[in-house]
Amino acid sequence: MNSTVLSRRDLDFLLYEWLDVEKLTARERFAEHSRETFDAFLDVSQQIAERDFAPHNRKNDLNEPTFDGTRVEIIPEVAHALRVFAESGLLGATMDAEHGGLQLPHAVQRACFLWFQAANTATSAYAMLTGGNAHLLLAHGTDEQIRRFVHPMLEGRFTGTMCLSEPQAGSSLSDVTTRATRQADGSYRVTGGKMWISGGDHELSENIIHLVLARVAGAPAGVKGLSLFIVPKRDLATGERNGVTLAGLNHKMGYRGTTNAVLAFEDAAAELVGEEGRGLQYMFHMMNEARIGVGSGAVALGYTGYLHALAYARERQQGRPVAAKDPAAPPVPIVDHPDVRRMLLASKSYVEGGLALVLYAANLLDQPSPENDLLLDTLTPIVKAWPSQWCRLADDHAIQIHGGYGYTREYPVEQFYRDNRLNSIHEGTDGIQALDLLGRKVTQGGGAGLALLLDRIRATAQKSELGAPVLAACDRLAATTAKLWAAGDPAKALVNATAYLDAAGHLVIAWMWLEQADAAGDSAGDFYAGKRLAATYFVTHELPRIGPLLDLLDSGDTLLLDLEDAWLG
Amino acid sequence: MNSTVLSRRDLDFLLYEWLDVEKLTARERFAEHSRETFDAFLDVSQQIAERDFAPHNRKNDLNEPTFDGTRVEIIPEVAHALRVFAESGLLGATMDAEHGGLQLPHAVQRACFLWFQAANTATSAYAMLTGGNAHLLLAHGTDEQIRRFVHPMLEGRFTGTMCLSEPQAGSSLSDVTTRATRQADGSYRVTGGKMWISGGDHELSENIIHLVLARVAGAPAGVKGLSLFIVPKRDLATGERNGVTLAGLNHKMGYRGTTNAVLAFEDAAAELVGEEGRGLQYMFHMMNEARIGVGSGAVALGYTGYLHALAYARERQQGRPVAAKDPAAPPVPIVDHPDVRRMLLASKSYVEGGLALVLYAANLLDQPSPENDLLLDTLTPIVKAWPSQWCRLADDHAIQIHGGYGYTREYPVEQFYRDNRLNSIHEGTDGIQALDLLGRKVTQGGGAGLALLLDRIRATAQKSELGAPVLAACDRLAATTAKLWAAGDPAKALVNATAYLDAAGHLVIAWMWLEQADAAGDSAGDFYAGKRLAATYFVTHELPRIGPLLDLLDSGDTLLLDLEDAWLG
Structure with a gap:
C-alpha cells in the first residue's frame, strides 16, 4: 500500500x-x-x-x-x-x-x-x-x-527559536523596540516583548536558545540599528532561569501543536552575534532558509492532502457518469467524475510542481556559484509564496473531494488545510514576498536575476513540445517588468505587485513541469504518463491564468493607489 | 460606530x-x-x-x-x-x-x-x-x-429538518435506501439511516419535525422512486418518542454550534406528504430555497469578515509607503498599503456583489411571472455557488489582512472562514451546481433561460460606461454555450462544467456591479464613490478572469475525460 x-x-x-x-x-x-x-x-x-x-x-x-x-x-x-x-x-x-x-x-x-x-x-x-x-x-x-x-x-x-516580531512590529522589523544594553564585561542585557515565537517556551529540551533582534542604545532608527543576540532560557553554567518569561501562548486556527509564545525579556543576559548593527543581515540568513522551509512545509501539507484525496476518490463509490441512463446501475468510484478529476489533477500539478521547485532550490544550494546564488535569491519569494497559496488549494480541494466527510474532524484533510493556512502569513506574508520579488529581486543588478531565470526557463522550453506558451510567457514577463520600471516610480511599479508574483509563480511552475516532462521522456508506465499528463494540464489549464494578470500590469492600472480609504465603506 | x-x-x-x-x-x-x-x-x-x-x-x-x-x-x-x-x-x-x-x-x-x-x-x-x-x-x-x-x-x-443524505448517498440521491412501508390505516413506517442532518436532535424545541426522503416498497430505482414523509421526533398526541434515535453527532471544521446528526429511523411512524413518488420534486422546493439560503449565508459570513478586516486595517498601524525613505517616520494604517487595499477592495466587490445577487434573486420571488421564475431557476446554481467560493475568499483575505492575529482564535475571522467553508459542500457541492447550470439550466427550453439572462445583462450593460467588456463577455458566453452543446454529447459538453460556472458567475456579478453603479449614478458622497470604485474594480480586475476559462471551454479540451486514473499516482 x-x-x-x-x-x-x-x-x-x-x-x-x-x-x-x-x-x-x-x-x-x-x-x-x-x-x-x-x-x-x-x-x-x-x-x-x-x-x-x-x-x-x-x-x-x-x-x-x-x-x-x-x-x-x-x-x-x-x-x-x-x-x-x-x-x-x-x-x-x-x-x-x-x-x-x-x-x-x-x-x-x-x-x-x-x-x-x-x-x-x-x-x-x-x-x-x-x-x-x-x-x-x-x-x-x-x-x-x-x-x-x-x-x-x-x-x-x-532547542532554538528566532525572536523577531513584536506586538507592534510584525512585517515591519524597522519598528522593533526591544533594547539591548552593553555591560562592562562585553555582554549585554536585553529588555522588551516578543510576539509569535514558535517553540518559545516548553519543557522539551534542557534549554532554549533564543536569537533575538534588539536595538543597542544609540543605534539608528530602522533596520540598520538592529543587532542580534543569543539569549538562553537558562544560564548554561548554573541552569538558573534567565530574564525570559512566558507572558502567554497564542491559540491558532491550525499548527496547534507548536507552542507559539508571547515572551517578555527583562534584563535578560545576552551575548552579541557578530557585530552590532548587522542583526537583520544575519537574520536574513536564517530567514531565507526559513522561507524555503515554509514553502517546503506548504508543499508537504498539500502533498499529503492530495494523497489522502486520491485514496478516498478511488475508494468512495457514488453517482454515475452524466451520460448514464440506468439509475439501477452500480455507482462508480468518484475518481471517475470529471470534476473530481479536475481537483485531483490540479492538486497533483500543484504539489508535484511545488515539490520540484523546493528540491530545485535546495539543489542550487548544493552547487554554490555566483549564478546559482543569484538564481536562488531571485526564486526565494516564489519558493515561499507559491506553495503557500497553491498547495494550500490542494488541501482545499482535498476537503471538497471528501465532501461532507472532509469537512469533519473525523478525516485529516481539514487539519491539513488549517495547518497550511499559516504558510501564507509567517516568515513574510504573500504580499511581502511580492514586494521582495518585484521591488528587489528582479531589479537588483540591473535585472540580472530575472534575466538569468528567464534564460533557464527558455532553455527548457525550447526543447519541449509544450514549450511555446511558456516561451511566450517569458517574453511577456520580461516586457511587463521593463514597462513597470520604465518610469522608475516605485509606488506605481509596485501597486499590483501581487499580480506580478502570481504570474511569475505560475510561469516558474510551468517551467518545473516542462523539466519533469523532459525527465520523464517517453518512458513507459503510469508514473511517467502521470508526469506528462500533469505537465500538459499545467500548461493548458493553469498557465493561461497569467494572461489577465500581465494585462493588468501592462495597463498601468493604479486603482489601488488612487482610491480614498473612505470609499471602502 | x-x-x-x-x-x-x-x-x-x-x-x-x-x-x-x-x-x-x-x-x-x-x-x-x-x-x-x-x-x-x-x-x-x-x-x-x-x-x-x-x-x-x-x-x-x-x-x-x-x-x-x-x-x-x-x-x-x-x-x-x-x-x-x-x-x-x-x-x-x-x-x-x-x-x-x-x-x-x-x-x-x-x-x-x-x-x-x-x-x-x-x-x-x-x-x-x-x-x-x-x-x-x-x-x-x-x-x-x-x-x-x-x-x-x-x-x-x-423545529424542522430535511433528511435527504445517507452515508452512501450524499450528492447522489438516487441511491437513497431508507424504506417506507404503508400501513393499513394509510400511515407509513420508515426505516433507514440518515446522515448530515443539521438540527437532527436537540432539546431546543418540544418536537422536531423531520422531512424524510424514503422509498416505498416496490417503487422504481432512482429518484423517481422517492417519496417524502413527515416523521416527528415525538408523537404529537402522547409526546412519546417515535422510532428516531440519534446515532451520533458529526464534528466539523466549522459551523460547530449546529448539531449535525446521524439519525437511525426504525419503524418510525410517518405520514406521506402529497403523493408517492414525488418526494424529490417536493424536496426541490425546499432545496431551491435552501440553496439561495446557503448563498446568502456565504454572503453574510464574507460580509462580516470584510467589515472586521476593514475596521482592523484602519486601526492597525504598521509599515510605511514603499517610496518612504525615513525609517523614523511614524507607521501608517495598513489600509494605506496597496496589497491590503487590493484584498479589501476585492472583498468588497465579492460581498457587496454577492449581496446584490441574493437580494435580486429574492426580489424575483416577490414578482412571480413565467419570465422571472425562469430567470430565478437559471440563476439559482450561481446564487448558491458563487458566494460560497468568492465570499469565502473574502474571509480568507480577512485572515490575511489581520496577519498573525487573524490566524489566532482571539480574533473572529478564522471562524468566519471555517464556518463559510461548508457552503461549497452542503445543499449540492460547487461541482453539482456546475452540472446543474450547464447540464440543465442553460439548455432547458431551448436555451430560454440563458437567453433571458443575457438579455437582462445586456440591457444593463448597454447603458453603462463600464459595459463594453460585459457585452463582449455575454457574446462569448452565448457562443461558448452553443459550441459546447453543438455535438449533443453530454460527457464532452460537461467535462469542464466548473470552468463554465466560474465564468458565468463572474459575468453575473459584473452585471450586479453595473446595476449598482447605475443606481449610484453620480451621487455625491463616499458611499456612492465606493460603489463606483468597486464596480470599476470588478470589471477591470475580476471580469478578465473569465477569458482563459472560456478559451478552455472553446478549445473542446477533454483532458479530464481522457486520462487514466492510474496516471494520477
Missing part, C-alpha cells in the same frame, strides 16, 4: 532521474556519500515520520500546549518524536562533519525533512526552528558560541 | 435605491406594508442579531453540542436566541397571514435574515431549516398537516 504521507517514488524521480543528485558525490563535500547513503536517509525519514510523527498529528491538534503559569505542558509524543529525530542525526544533516553534521546535500535533506513536515507539521516545526538557529550560529557565531550552543542543539539537548 | 456584522446602509441602498422594494406595496399581497414596516423589521433584525446572536458566536464554536447517549446539550444562549427570534415573527416573515405569517417581501425577509446569518451562522441555521421545512409543508402539505406541524413551528415550539 502506498504511503499517504508523501510519495517516495516521486522523490526518487526528482532526486535521481531529474536532478541527478548522485553526481554531487563527485564534489569533495559529498564524497563520503552515495546513492546508498541517500537512500538510507530517505528510508529512515519515512520510517520515523510514519512511526513517530504521523500518529500523533491529530492528537497535537486536539491537545494544544497549555500553560499553567509555571510550565508548558505538551503531549508526550512530541518529546519522543523529537528525541528519535535527533538520534537519527538529521538535525545536522547538511552541516559540517566537524560539528557533528552529516554533510548531506541540501536536496536530499530537504526530501528527508518533507516526510516530517507532511506527517506532522507542528512537531516538525521544533526541529526546523532549531536547525535554522544552528545554521545561523554556524555561519555567524564564534567557535566558542558554536561549541556552547550549536553542539547541544545537534545532540537534541537544546 | 458602524456595525461589523453587516451594513444597514448597503441594505438600504440595495432595497430602496436599487430594487425599489417600496413599489411592491402596490401589490395586493404586500398592501399592508410600507417603507416604515420594512424598516421596522430591518431594525429589529439588527437589534436581535447584535444583542442575542452575535455575542455567543465564538462560544458556540468553542462549545459544540454534546451527546451523552441520552440527550444533546447545547449552550443555553442558543435556545434563548431562537426564542427571541420566534417571538419577532420573522420565522414566518414571507408566509401568508392566515398561517400567522407577515407577508413580507422575500427581498426584505432575506435582508433581515442576513443579519442573523452574519452574526451567528450556527444558531441561525436552526431557524433557516425550520423555515424551509414549514415552506415545503405550506406548499405541499394538507391543511391538517399545516395546522399540526407548521403552526407550532411558527410559534417557535417545533
Whole structure:
C-alpha cells in the first residue's frame, strides 16, 4: 500500500532521474556519500515520520500546549518524536562533519525533512526552528558560541527559536523596540516583548536558545540599528532561569501543536552575534532558509492532502457518469467524475510542481556559484509564496473531494488545510514576498536575476513540445517588468505587485513541469504518463491564468493607489 | 460606530435605491406594508442579531453540542436566541397571514435574515431549516398537516429538518435506501439511516419535525422512486418518542454550534406528504430555497469578515509607503498599503456583489411571472455557488489582512472562514451546481433561460460606461454555450462544467456591479464613490478572469475525460 504521507517514488524521480543528485558525490563535500547513503536517509525519514510523527498529528491538534503559569505542558509524543529525530542525526544533516553534521546535500535533506513536515507539521516545526538557529550560529557565531550552543542543539539537548516580531512590529522589523544594553564585561542585557515565537517556551529540551533582534542604545532608527543576540532560557553554567518569561501562548486556527509564545525579556543576559548593527543581515540568513522551509512545509501539507484525496476518490463509490441512463446501475468510484478529476489533477500539478521547485532550490544550494546564488535569491519569494497559496488549494480541494466527510474532524484533510493556512502569513506574508520579488529581486543588478531565470526557463522550453506558451510567457514577463520600471516610480511599479508574483509563480511552475516532462521522456508506465499528463494540464489549464494578470500590469492600472480609504465603506 | 456584522446602509441602498422594494406595496399581497414596516423589521433584525446572536458566536464554536447517549446539550444562549427570534415573527416573515405569517417581501425577509446569518451562522441555521421545512409543508402539505406541524413551528415550539443524505448517498440521491412501508390505516413506517442532518436532535424545541426522503416498497430505482414523509421526533398526541434515535453527532471544521446528526429511523411512524413518488420534486422546493439560503449565508459570513478586516486595517498601524525613505517616520494604517487595499477592495466587490445577487434573486420571488421564475431557476446554481467560493475568499483575505492575529482564535475571522467553508459542500457541492447550470439550466427550453439572462445583462450593460467588456463577455458566453452543446454529447459538453460556472458567475456579478453603479449614478458622497470604485474594480480586475476559462471551454479540451486514473499516482 502506498504511503499517504508523501510519495517516495516521486522523490526518487526528482532526486535521481531529474536532478541527478548522485553526481554531487563527485564534489569533495559529498564524497563520503552515495546513492546508498541517500537512500538510507530517505528510508529512515519515512520510517520515523510514519512511526513517530504521523500518529500523533491529530492528537497535537486536539491537545494544544497549555500553560499553567509555571510550565508548558505538551503531549508526550512530541518529546519522543523529537528525541528519535535527533538520534537519527538529521538535525545536522547538511552541516559540517566537524560539528557533528552529516554533510548531506541540501536536496536530499530537504526530501528527508518533507516526510516530517507532511506527517506532522507542528512537531516538525521544533526541529526546523532549531536547525535554522544552528545554521545561523554556524555561519555567524564564534567557535566558542558554536561549541556552547550549536553542539547541544545537534545532540537534541537544546532547542532554538528566532525572536523577531513584536506586538507592534510584525512585517515591519524597522519598528522593533526591544533594547539591548552593553555591560562592562562585553555582554549585554536585553529588555522588551516578543510576539509569535514558535517553540518559545516548553519543557522539551534542557534549554532554549533564543536569537533575538534588539536595538543597542544609540543605534539608528530602522533596520540598520538592529543587532542580534543569543539569549538562553537558562544560564548554561548554573541552569538558573534567565530574564525570559512566558507572558502567554497564542491559540491558532491550525499548527496547534507548536507552542507559539508571547515572551517578555527583562534584563535578560545576552551575548552579541557578530557585530552590532548587522542583526537583520544575519537574520536574513536564517530567514531565507526559513522561507524555503515554509514553502517546503506548504508543499508537504498539500502533498499529503492530495494523497489522502486520491485514496478516498478511488475508494468512495457514488453517482454515475452524466451520460448514464440506468439509475439501477452500480455507482462508480468518484475518481471517475470529471470534476473530481479536475481537483485531483490540479492538486497533483500543484504539489508535484511545488515539490520540484523546493528540491530545485535546495539543489542550487548544493552547487554554490555566483549564478546559482543569484538564481536562488531571485526564486526565494516564489519558493515561499507559491506553495503557500497553491498547495494550500490542494488541501482545499482535498476537503471538497471528501465532501461532507472532509469537512469533519473525523478525516485529516481539514487539519491539513488549517495547518497550511499559516504558510501564507509567517516568515513574510504573500504580499511581502511580492514586494521582495518585484521591488528587489528582479531589479537588483540591473535585472540580472530575472534575466538569468528567464534564460533557464527558455532553455527548457525550447526543447519541449509544450514549450511555446511558456516561451511566450517569458517574453511577456520580461516586457511587463521593463514597462513597470520604465518610469522608475516605485509606488506605481509596485501597486499590483501581487499580480506580478502570481504570474511569475505560475510561469516558474510551468517551467518545473516542462523539466519533469523532459525527465520523464517517453518512458513507459503510469508514473511517467502521470508526469506528462500533469505537465500538459499545467500548461493548458493553469498557465493561461497569467494572461489577465500581465494585462493588468501592462495597463498601468493604479486603482489601488488612487482610491480614498473612505470609499471602502 | 458602524456595525461589523453587516451594513444597514448597503441594505438600504440595495432595497430602496436599487430594487425599489417600496413599489411592491402596490401589490395586493404586500398592501399592508410600507417603507416604515420594512424598516421596522430591518431594525429589529439588527437589534436581535447584535444583542442575542452575535455575542455567543465564538462560544458556540468553542462549545459544540454534546451527546451523552441520552440527550444533546447545547449552550443555553442558543435556545434563548431562537426564542427571541420566534417571538419577532420573522420565522414566518414571507408566509401568508392566515398561517400567522407577515407577508413580507422575500427581498426584505432575506435582508433581515442576513443579519442573523452574519452574526451567528450556527444558531441561525436552526431557524433557516425550520423555515424551509414549514415552506415545503405550506406548499405541499394538507391543511391538517399545516395546522399540526407548521403552526407550532411558527410559534417557535417545533423545529424542522430535511433528511435527504445517507452515508452512501450524499450528492447522489438516487441511491437513497431508507424504506417506507404503508400501513393499513394509510400511515407509513420508515426505516433507514440518515446522515448530515443539521438540527437532527436537540432539546431546543418540544418536537422536531423531520422531512424524510424514503422509498416505498416496490417503487422504481432512482429518484423517481422517492417519496417524502413527515416523521416527528415525538408523537404529537402522547409526546412519546417515535422510532428516531440519534446515532451520533458529526464534528466539523466549522459551523460547530449546529448539531449535525446521524439519525437511525426504525419503524418510525410517518405520514406521506402529497403523493408517492414525488418526494424529490417536493424536496426541490425546499432545496431551491435552501440553496439561495446557503448563498446568502456565504454572503453574510464574507460580509462580516470584510467589515472586521476593514475596521482592523484602519486601526492597525504598521509599515510605511514603499517610496518612504525615513525609517523614523511614524507607521501608517495598513489600509494605506496597496496589497491590503487590493484584498479589501476585492472583498468588497465579492460581498457587496454577492449581496446584490441574493437580494435580486429574492426580489424575483416577490414578482412571480413565467419570465422571472425562469430567470430565478437559471440563476439559482450561481446564487448558491458563487458566494460560497468568492465570499469565502473574502474571509480568507480577512485572515490575511489581520496577519498573525487573524490566524489566532482571539480574533473572529478564522471562524468566519471555517464556518463559510461548508457552503461549497452542503445543499449540492460547487461541482453539482456546475452540472446543474450547464447540464440543465442553460439548455432547458431551448436555451430560454440563458437567453433571458443575457438579455437582462445586456440591457444593463448597454447603458453603462463600464459595459463594453460585459457585452463582449455575454457574446462569448452565448457562443461558448452553443459550441459546447453543438455535438449533443453530454460527457464532452460537461467535462469542464466548473470552468463554465466560474465564468458565468463572474459575468453575473459584473452585471450586479453595473446595476449598482447605475443606481449610484453620480451621487455625491463616499458611499456612492465606493460603489463606483468597486464596480470599476470588478470589471477591470475580476471580469478578465473569465477569458482563459472560456478559451478552455472553446478549445473542446477533454483532458479530464481522457486520462487514466492510474496516471494520477
